[in-house]
Amino acid sequence: xxxxxxxxxxxxxxxxxxxxxxxxxxxxxxxxxxxxxxxxxxxxxxxxxxxxxxxxxxxxxxxxxxxxxxxxxxxxxxxxxxxxxxxxxxxxxxxxxxxxxxxxxxxxxxxxxxxxxxxxxxxxxxxxxxxxxxxxxxxxxxxxxxxxxxxxxxxxxxxxxxxxxxxxxxxxxxxxxxxxxxxxxxxxxxxxxxxxxxxxxxxxxxxxxxxxxxxxxxxxxxxxxxxxxxxxxxxxxxxxxxxxxxxxxxxxxxxxxxxxxxxxxxxxxxxxxxxxxxxxxxxxxxxxxxxxxxxxxxxxxxxxxxxxxxxxxxxxxxxxxxxxxxxxxxxxxxxxxxxxxxxxxxxxxxxxxxxxxxxxxxxxxxxxxxxxxxxxxxxxxxxxxxxxxxxxxxxxxxxxxxxxxxxxxxxxxxxxxxxxxxxxxxxxxxxxxxxxxxxxxxxxxxxxxxxxxxxxxxxxxxxxxxxxxxxxxxxxxxxxxxxxxxxxxxxxxxxxxxxxxxxxxxxxxxxxxxxxxxxxxxxxxxxxxxxxxxxxxxxxxxxxxxxxxxxxxxxxxxxxxxxxxxxxxxxxxxxxx
Numbered sequence: 001x002x003x004x005x006x007x008x009x010x011x012x013x014x015x016x017x018x019x020x021x022x023x024x025x026x027x028x029x030x031x032x033x034x035x036x037x038x039x040x041x042x043x044x045x046x047x048x049x050x051x052x053x054x055x056x057x058x059x060x061x062x063x064x065x066x067x068x069x070x071x072x073x074x075x076x077x078x079x080x081x082x083x084x085x086x087x088x089x090x091x092x093x094x095x096x097x098x099x100x101x102x103x104x105x106x107x108x109x110x111x112x113x114x115x116x117x118x119x120x121x122x123x124x125x126x127x128x129x130x131x132x133x134x135x136x137x138x139x140x141x142x143x144x145x146x147x148x149x150x151x152x153x154x155x156x157x158x159x160x161x162x163x164x165x166x167x168x169x170x171x172x173x174x175x176x177x178x179x180x181x182x183x184x185x186x187x188x189x190x191x192x193x194x195x196x197x198x199x200x201x202x203x204x205x206x207x208x209x210x211x212x213x214x215x216x217x218x219x220x221x222x223x224x225x226x227x228x229x230x231x232x233x234x235x236x237x238x239x240x241x242x243x244x245x246x247x248x249x250x251x252x253x254x255x256x257x258x259x260x261x262x263x264x265x266x267x268x269x270x271x272x273x274x275x276x277x278x279x280x281x282x283x284x285x286x287x288x289x290x291x292x293x294x295x296x297x298x299x300x301x302x303x304x305x306x307x308x309x310x311x312x313x314x315x316x317x318x319x320x321x322x323x324x325x326x327x328x329x330x331x332x333x334x335x336x337x338x339x340x341x342x343x344x345x346x347x348x349x350x351x352x353x354x355x356x357x358x359x360x361x362x363x364x365x366x367x368x369x370x371x372x373x374x375x376x377x378x379x380x381x382x383x384x385x386x387x388x389x390x391x392x393x394x395x396x397x398x399x400x401x402x403x404x405x406x407x408x409x410x411x412x413x414x415x416x417x418x419x420x421x422x423x424x425x426x427x428x429x430x431x432x433x434x435x436x437x438x439x440x441x442x443x444x445x446x447x448x449x450x451x452x453x454x455x456x457x458x459x460x461x462x463x464x465x466x467x468x469x470x471x472x473x474x475x476x477x478x479x480x481x482x483x484x485x486x487x488x489x490x491x492x493x494x495x496x497x498x499x500x501x502x503x504x505x506x507x508x509x510x511x512x513x514x515x516x517x518x519x520x521x522x523x524x525x526x527x528x529x530x531x532x533x534x535x536x537x538x539x540x541x542x543x544x545x546x547x548x549x550x551x552x553x554x555x556x557x558x559x560x561x562x563x564x565x566x567x568x569x570x571x572x573x574x575x576x577x
Contacts (some may be wrong), residue, residue: 145157346572
C-alpha cells in the first residue's frame, strides 16, 4: 500500500533576510500550536482563501496581507508568495512560530519602504506537533523591507524563513489531539499534540497513534501497537461508534499486550473532539478478539478503566497538619486527628488511604521522612536530612518522592515504603535551582517541580524514566510557563493539566496549564488572602475541587465558587494521592 508522509517544518523562526532589534517585554498567556506526524493525510482545503494583494495597497497593508496569507497552505502558500517581489525567495518550510504580530507605521523613501513589526512569540511547534513555550524575552522587533514594483505596487523585498502564525489563524487548520501510550506501570499516559485538521480527523489521529511515541515523553512510555501497522481504511463513525480496520501486523502483538493495545486506541478516539463513544477494532476486516473479553465488540473507556491515566482514589479526604499533628477532613466537613506519635511539618497519604508519609518538624536542624501504616499505626523512619520537601506518592502507593538537602547539596530521591532501603534512585537531571516542591503525575510518568529561588522560581516538568536495570531517573526538565515567576506551589489536576500558584510580593495568583504550557489560564483567586500559597492540591476524585494552604490556614474552592477558609489553623493541605 502506498503511504504518504505529511511534512511539517521544524519549529524554528529564522529571521533571515530581515534585520531585527530585540525589545523588552513578554507574553503572559500561552496558547497555540501546530503539528505533523507520520503518514498523515493532506490538510483539508482552507475554508476562507486569503486575499490577493492590491496594486494600490500601502506597505503596511502588504505586510499584513502577507502575514495573514501564511495560514493558507494551498499550492505551497501561493497566495502569500504574491506579496513578495518577483525575485524574492521564501522558505516556507523552515519553521513555525506561534506569535502575535503588531505591524507599525511604514517609513517610505521614494520606491523603498520599511515597516517595524513587534513579534510577541507564544511558542514553537515541533515536527510532531509538540508545543514548546517561548523563553523570555518573548518579544522581538523585526524590520520588514519593501520596494515598489512596476505594475504590481509595493512588494516585500525580503521575508523571514518559516511561518509566523497567530493563535486565531491556527484554528481550523490544526486540531489539538491527545494520544495515549502505556507506560511500564500499565497506565495510559496522555501526549497532547497538534495534528493537521482534515476531513477525516479520526483517521488522522489513528495514523499518528500508529507512528508510536516520538516526542519528549517517548522515553517514559511505549506502544502496544506493533511497528509498521497500517490503517487499511478510513475509519467510519456510525451512532458514535468508530470502526478501525488495521493491518495484519496487529497479529504479531503478544496476546498479553492486546488489552493495552485496544485501550490506547479507545482512549485516544474517545476524546471529546471526535464525538466517539466506543471503538470497534478490526484486523483485515475481522473483529479483534482480546483474551478474557471474547464477547466484547464495541470497546468503551469503562471497559479498559484499569489502564486509566488517573487511578481510582479510595480515600477522598483532605489531609493537613495542625500544630504538628496529622489531620483528615471528610466530605461532610468532619475533622479527625490521625493517631501518630511524630510531629510533622508536612504529610501525604496514598490513593488507597492505607499509608501516610510525613516529614517531621526540624529537631536539631534535621528532618526525617517517616512512613506510617494507617491500619496498624506502625511507623518507620527512613531518610534523615537537613531539609526535606513535602512528600509525593507514586500512583501505586509504595514509593514516595522528596527533594532533600544535606551539606549544601540537594537531591531528588524516590524512597521505598516497603523496605529498609532508603533511595530507590536519585535525580540525574540538572535542575535550574533548588527544588522547593514536587508532585508526581497520576500516571507516574512526569514530575512537576517548583525550582529556583524567590522571585526567580518557576514551574518545571520533568520526565520519569525507568531503566531496564531498575530504579527511576528524572530527565529533561522543561519550563511549563516561562512568563510566570515567583511560583510557590504546584500539583497535577487530572491527567493532562497542572495547577500552580505564584506570588509577586503583594498577592497570590493561581494558574492552570496544559502540561506542555499551551493553555495557560489564570484562575479565580481574588478571595485568597494577600500572602504566598505554600501548597496547592486538586482532588483526584473530583479534580475541580481544590485546596490551598496560605499562611496558617487552608482554603477550599469548588467549581464556579470562590475560595473559602476552613475553620481553625492548618497547613500543607493535600488530597490523597
